[in-house]
Amino acid sequence: MCNNRKVILQKNILISDLLYNSDIFNILNKSLNNEHLGLEDCRELIKSDDIYSLGLVGNTLRNRLFGNTVTFVNNIILNYTNVCITYCKFCAFYRPPKHKESYTLSLNEIINRISVSIENFNTTQILFQGGHNPNLGLEYFEEVFTTIKKKFPHVSIHGLSASEIDMISKVERSSTKEVLSRLKDAGLDSLPGAGAEILDDQVKSIISPLKISSSTWLRIMEEAHNCGLKSSATMMYGTVETDEQIAQHIIKILKLQEKTNGFMAFIPWGFEPNNTQLYSDGIIRYPSGGFNLLKMISISRIMLFGLIDHIQSSWLTNGIGMAQLAIYHGADDFGGTLIGEEVVSATGARSTELTSNKIIDSIKQIDFSAAERDNYYKIIKTY
Numbered sequence: 001m002c003n004n005r006k007v008i009l010q011k012n013i014l015i016s017d018l019l020y021n022s023d024i025f026n027i028l029n030k031s032l033n034n035e036h037l038g039l040e041d042c043r044e045l046i047k048s049d050d051i052y053s054l055g056l057v058g059n060t061l062r063n064r065l066f067g068n069t070v071t072f073v074n075n076i077i078l079n080y081t082n083v084c085i086t087y088c089k090f091c092a093f094y095r096p097p098k099h100k101e102s103y104t105l106s107l108n109e110i111i112n113r114i115s116v117s118i119e120n121f122n123t124t125q126i127l128f129q130g131g132h133n134p135n136l137g138l139e140y141f142e143e144v145f146t147t148i149k150k151k152f153p154h155v156s157i158h159g160l161s162a163s164e165i166d167m168i169s170k171v172e173r174s175s176t177k178e179v180l181s182r183l184k185d186a187g188l189d190s191l192p193g194a195g196a197e198i199l200d201d202q203v204k205s206i207i208s209p210l211k212i213s214s215s216t217w218l219r220i221m222e223e224a225h226n227c228g229l230k231s232s233a234t235m236m237y238g239t240v241e242t243d244e245q246i247a248q249h250i251i252k253i254l255k256l257q258e259k260t261n262g263f264m265a266f267i268p269w270g271f272e273p274n275n276t277q278l279y280s281d282g283i284i285r286y287p288s289g290g291f292n293l294l295k296m297i298s299i300s301r302i303m304l305f306g307l308i309d310h311i312q313s314s315w316l317t318n319g320i321g322m323a324q325l326a327i328y329h330g331a332d333d334f335g336g337t338l339i340g341e342e343v344v345s346a347t348g349a350r351s352t353e354l355t356s357n358k359i360i361d362s363i364k365q366i367d368f369s370a371a372e373r374d375n376y377y378k379i380i381k382t383y
């Protein structure tokens with residue numbers, strides 16, 4: 001046996017010893033032995049409050065894949081419109097059509113923002129997301145994407161969630177497959193995982209009754225993967241969901257990944273209630289907080305190990321300090337600099353953009369090496 005393997009085995013024995021008294025020892029041990037976990041395991045992990053053991057295993061699995069490196073991407077968020085007719089109760093960003101605060105960015109405004117951002121921040125990824133605007137047809141997006149690619153060929157477009165794709169297909173009276181294919185031809189590189197929230201229609205009927213169903217989200221993601229567009233997957237927890245619905249959500253993502261291998265990353269993030277209808281209706285008063293963030297990060301790493309490599313720490317809604325802790329609980333990616341973010345900032349949450357230097361410092365503060373990545377998680381520069 002080579003020395004390296006001995007060291008890994010010895011480490012595992014040590015970790016197993018540390019976990020021995022945990023109520024979830026058997027599941028964690030299976031995970032350390034690279035066995036795939038299922039729904040029942042996920043239920044048990046969620047039921048447990050043994051965040052110490054979850055974090056220890058989440059961090060060990062992260063370390064196996066990425067060692068001492070934590071990545072980030074230099075990106076800008078282009079929230080191209082806040083006009084939306086879907087009225088999600090967890091959203092503070094949207095404005096109805098014709099509202100005095102509603103806006104839609106013109107092609108020139110979009111190009112100017114990208115140009116300034118590349119000049120100042122070396123942007124390599126455009127995160128392009130907005131409301132469900134019934135006045136925007138496919139041509140708007142095709143023109144924007146082809147122009148971005150022509151003017152800034154090195155920049156990737158990570159844009160349009162499954163629910164935006166669905167909206168465009170309704171405006172166009174065309175299939176979502178056709179929309180995806182035309183957008184890919186226009187320059188779309190990959191899709192963000194937004195719009196999943198919790199993939200359970202009972203939850204959706206309360207928090208976003210007009211949004212696409214869980215099965216439609218999964219179908220559009222499958223179509224995207226099949227046409228060569230990779231994507232992220234997200235999970236927004238902390239509204240009205242039960243533990244069982246969280247477990248089912250993770251398993252639905254896991255099953256689709258087994259089929260398509262199209263998810264590049266999983267991003268669990270906690271709901272921020274300020275300025276939302278869920279808050280004003282008295283349904284949700286507080287964000288779900290740091291304990292749950294760390295627990296969800298660890299469970300995501302453990303459940304998706306061997307299937308989805310990248311787990312993002314959620315600095316946007318939980319702040320830098322929690323994102324640092326998330327690395328020690330299984331996350332490997334800090335996400336993006338998010339220059340220009342408007343959706344979460346509408347909730348009045350803490351600063352919603354960072355410079356790359358601040359991210360690099362945050363990673364170094366916790367004794368990791370910082371690396372800039374591209375849209376596809378390929379490392380392009382180390383610090």
Ligand code: SF4
Pocket residue numbers: 084085086087088091092093094130131132163208211
């Ligand atoms: S979350 Fe998206 S779809 Fe829902 S109201 Fe906000 S902008 Fe519209």
